[in-house]
Amino acid sequence: MVDQPALTPGQRVEKLRRGVGLSRERLAGLTGLGASTIKFVENGRRSLTLNVAQRIAPHLGVHDLGDLFGPSVTLSLDGRATHPAVDDVRRALTAWHITIDGQPESTDYLRGAVDSAWQTWHTSRNQRTEAGLVLPGLLDATQRAARLHTGADRRTALALLAQAYHLAQAYLAWHGDRELCWLTVDRGMAAALDADDPLAIAGSIWYAAHILRAVGRGDEALDRLREARALIEPRVADGGVEYAEMLADLHLCTALTRARTGDQGAWADWDTARQVVDRALPDGYVGLRTRVSRPLVEVYAVMCAVDLGDPDEAQRRAHSLDPQSIPSTERRGRHYVELARSADLEGAREATLHLLTRAEATSPETVRFSPAAQDMAGRLAREAPAAIRAEASELAHRISSPPV
Template structure:
């Protein structure tokens, strides 16, 4: 697969990978079991139906390729601005590689300064300023490495907690820019740091991230079992009246709902969503514990996304009518909602609604929208379904780096 970026859709890449393996469409469909049909595979390869994340990851697993190959990630940098967005990635990679090596003999920065910088990194993460965050993180990770080698006892545990939060930010930068393997490495580092923080909820936040890794590789059933064990730890070991613990409980249910939805288990996905909604109502407000947003508004966002994951665009659009995002909702969450909603409108057959949602996503979180593979898939479908793609649709596609629409 050496085509120039933007010249192939996900369906075309699936077809090319399938042919390289020497498989017919029927042979690949056999690998899906009862999860996806031969008809769906044909429609996706022909560009008549958008490839969902679940379908794409199932194809990648069956074909023995990385899902990033089918998404064509990371996207190439063709402008100075794009180069600047990606500029921090090499240094983040170096810092993740040397995470346990004692740094040079220099004094550690005060804990309060490090805490302030980690908070700034998390704000950049929620506002999806990926280029600025990527350039900010390497020095911060380095300074935190100095600090944990220079301290002991409770202060060292606090440093490990801050380091875990910084690793979570690094994982998000890498993931959103398409460096999925680097993102996975950052999750490994998060788990390592969280285990040394003395904070059980931080460890469970690592479980939330690990489950996301499993879901992305189409290991949906195993992710569900893993998350069930995580929730059992809350039931047996932690105070479920504590707001932060409640928020973690709700988030684990949301991630379980995603695993169920990707695996085609709608009733189970809806049950997890209902449990998360009940928990959010008990909290009565949105929180940001461990940089995992949770509360009524975030559950509403997830409700739309889960309907889309179950390929029910009509239900996603219906649920969206009840979504009211308060001022202060992180741009990352707002942008993600409108990206999902665009997919929902497309499945519902409302092309105008889909494009309007994409435009909102671009306005709220431009970098996230520019690099999101489902945005690329949605805009391709919009262009194909028009007898003559409008200049605005083609302009949006070009902004995303899509060079051809077939």
């Protein structure tokens, strides 16, 4: 192992990168990361995560991650769930109904149950706990219905089953086994394809793109999103408002995926989404499941600017966006986390702490289970000026304490 005990992980990355003769831009291109991500890791504005370390290590000639993190860093392989309901959701996902009888719930009942679960997700301050309570029963009911119904009712039940899997993915995204997330993606896509429903298929691609992007397969995510847009766009004119909502959602997801790789072309997709929302969605429209709306388009603008490493643009975009207009408690909490990331990029530690505190007050579980929020809070607790260090340490302790 390279003996560099005095160097931070970011300094180690920079030294190794220079040693193999790679620019930041070239390393970013090889790994699918943004050049801004490499820059902020190296200068200490962003912590080196295990995911990023695994992606850059082969290109830096690193075979032992201790060369990046240092000998004093312990990498835990403990796969315990970080939310108490994960085990119940796992059992519901892997309880195959080999034999099944009785009468299924009606598709009208199931639609109401799925819609209610999504409404809870977006309105509860502790959405993961409440989703964890309803998901096992929801998965069971929709799985049974998809097996027992026939004809058009079966297709409707399959589309609703896909939505139940999507909610499970949203719940599992920041905790639990990665394999469980992939299971929800694959099951959701299979149900949507069996339903032969363009909206269900496009929605499943939207959810698949998020996990593909998260594991460094951004190019695949963009390919799948392109296919979904080609499926939906010809149907927008005659297919009703749901098709316009889906098209906007797909462009927003594309914009964020491109921004995560440092591609300034993200703004073109963001602008297309904005035009779709402005022209095709009624004033005040809010999508039930992903909360597509005019305020959400502006939320994505802030996210794109942060991921492109442009805190000035992020703050400019956020200036006229009233967080209270964001039609989702969960998304509002995540918006405050994004603003905290913007402040963190500029080294404004007091502002970072203030915004993380606002995020926690808005949605405690959004902050508790956000890797970005955990990272910022941990660094503030270690590095913040003495005047705010105690407050930062209290915040870090609160959001790292195990849920009850």
